Amino acid sequence: MSIDGYDPTKFPPFAVTVDLVVLTVRPPHLQVLLVRRGESPAKGSWALPGGFVGPKQDLVDAAQFKLADKTGIEVGQAHLEQLGTFGAPKRDPRMRVVSVAHLALVADPPEPELDSAAWHRVDALSDSSLAFDHAEILAAGVERARSKLEYTTLATSFCSPEFTIAELRSVYEAAWGSALDAANFHRKVMATDGFVEATGRTESAGRGRPARTFVAGDARELHPPIVR
Amino acid sequence: MSIDGYDPTKFPPFAVTVDLVVLTVRPPHLQVLLVRRGESPAKGSWALPGGFVGPKQDLVDAAQFKLADKTGIEVGQAHLEQLGTFGAPKRDPRMRVVSVAHLALVADPPEPELDSAAWHRVDALSDSSLAFDHAEILAAGVERARSKLEYTTLATSFCSPEFTIAELRSVYEAAWGSALDAANFHRKVMATDGFVEATGRTESAGRGRPARTFVAGDARELHPPIVR
DNA sequence: CCAAAAGTGTTAAGCCTACACCCATGT
């Protein structure tokens, strides 16, 4: 940090929190988990889940803890990554709060137990309906999620452990709100080494030919984009 | 933040700092600005420039201030963006410090005035030669810079206000350490709307046909990659 | 048999790479 010229014992006091952009896909919509604020400021309005970072707690640990707390989803069940840090001096009217936002991608989550938490379609939220600067954080999360879908195999994080190519395709269609050519999508996924791994089983969706099922492959990065 | 259940006046005390990964290109090398630590811990070893965020100071403002302080480069002269936040509980042995790392890309900077600051080739640094977790932060900065060069028009940030296509190419060659086909590079840049704008002037480098000069265009994003 | 969804084939257009070649200058 190069703390030259400063007395380390006299630093300005900051509160550090984590905020979570928890996204899921419920075809055909991309949804985000929001909690209704029970206290002032912005009492009654929707906000991203989050909380203080403990004095000896690592940042991701704090985010993981909050995620488990709000959704019941444990470590390893979801993709979690740091999104960015928001620290405008007046973003919280009470005090100086620096929030390290995280992005979580989860597959078919349970309905929230608490009444104060609920899933919302991201394309149906107006900026002004979120507390603090959470609209900005959400926008950053959605943008990051889209770009990761495009350039990595992360879409599998939005799918149940065993899934069909059509389910995987519905993830992309939900994220951008437009249809993809099923034939070309199928081929592109198959041609990408380590994206998916066949189980040998099939799954019938009622009508039509049953689809083969797959599990997530071991590749995490890929350069050529899958869609767009 | 969802501070439900917490008393906002009793938050755990954190110090918040900014650290800077300041990169420049001096063909054929990518270089980073480091400062020699004058105090313990890690006294005498190299570190990224940085410092505390003021109580009422925005994060980017703190980064901008530090950048101007160490390099003399003012706002608008450089590209500056948030890189990520590093807050492992023991990253600084003295106290809990959360550092918001920023990435700065600058064009032909002046030699540092202070003896304690110097430019270093990034490909000639060993991880263990940097204080704290700064090797990790530097790695993140270099990776981000490469990916931004690939997918945006940001390479112009590494060039003087008026530059030739060869200079622009040398930025890419420095970042990856390998040569590019000059002919194809030229065409690709020209074909990218808003990447560069011709001045009408030329510049002679001594031998060979003089090159036309350009200024940065207005496009900041582009999807098809320029190199690789 | 028909509709629906999975999956494969085909083809034309576009893009990229490699490299040949011409251009404009200093010495």
Next chain:
DNA sequence: ACATGGGTGTAGGCTTAACACTTTTGG
């Protein structure tokens, strides 16, 4: 004249998008 770097042309290979077509099921 010739070496040097700037810049344009071009042909072959590769990737892509669009859509026709076959496969496999439920009703």
